[in-house]
Amino acid sequence: MYKRMTILTVLVAMGCVATRSLNSLSRPQHRLGVTHGRLADCPDxxxxxxxxxxxxxxxxxxxxxxxxxxxxxxxxxSVVKANPRSRIVTQSDHYLHAEFRSRILGFVDDVEFLVDENNSVIQFRSASRVGYSDLGVNRRRMNELRDQVTVAQQQAR
Structure with missing residues (x-):
């Protein structure tokens, strides 16, 4: 029994390490950036x-x-950098692309912001690179980031 548990534990650990390694190599499966002044639509x-x-x-x-x-x-x-496991990939005058990694398995989500001066808003998009459902992780993150950016803008005025 002890030997089986040890083997099972080792196999699970190896699976986690392999998954984390593969996630770190993943590339966006969706189009990133700005086209005709807009961020890409979400996949289905x-x-x-x-x-x-x-x-x-x-x-x-x-x-x-x-x-x-x-x-x-x-x-x-500054808000993106203050979040754990995040890094800015691209930043220009009106566009920012960041990667956010999950804590345990290191799944990567791409987060984009576009300053839309004409409509006086900051547009955004957050998408997981792998899988189908994220159990609401991107929605929660973007609600939190929106709140943080809104407060920081109020303090900057």
Missing amino acids: RPNCVSSTASRPSQQLPPIPLTTSPPSAMEILA
């Missing part, structure tokens, strides 16, 4: 949310833009 999977999603189940309200675009980009960058 529940592990994506966006302020510009065409499907109601994937929609969240955008972040109000209450500071200048340069100030908003600074705030976005």
Whole structure:
């Protein structure tokens, strides 16, 4: 019995290490960036949310833009950096792409922000790279980030 438990424990540990290693090598399965002034729409999977999603189940309200675009980009960058297991991949005058990793298995989610001056909002999109459902992780994260950015913009005024 003890030998079986030891073997099972080793196999589970090896599976976790292999999964984490493969997740670190994963590439986005969806288009990233800005096309014609918009972020890409979410794929037909529940592990994506966006302020510009065409499907109601994937929609969240955008972040109000209450500071200048340069100030908003600074705030976005500082809020993202303050979150554990996150890193900024790309940042320009109006666009930011970050990666967020899950705590245990290191699953990667791509998070994008686009400062939309014409509509005085910050559009966003958050999508998991692998799997089908994320059990609401992207929705919770984006609600939290929206709240953090909104408060930081109010404090910056």
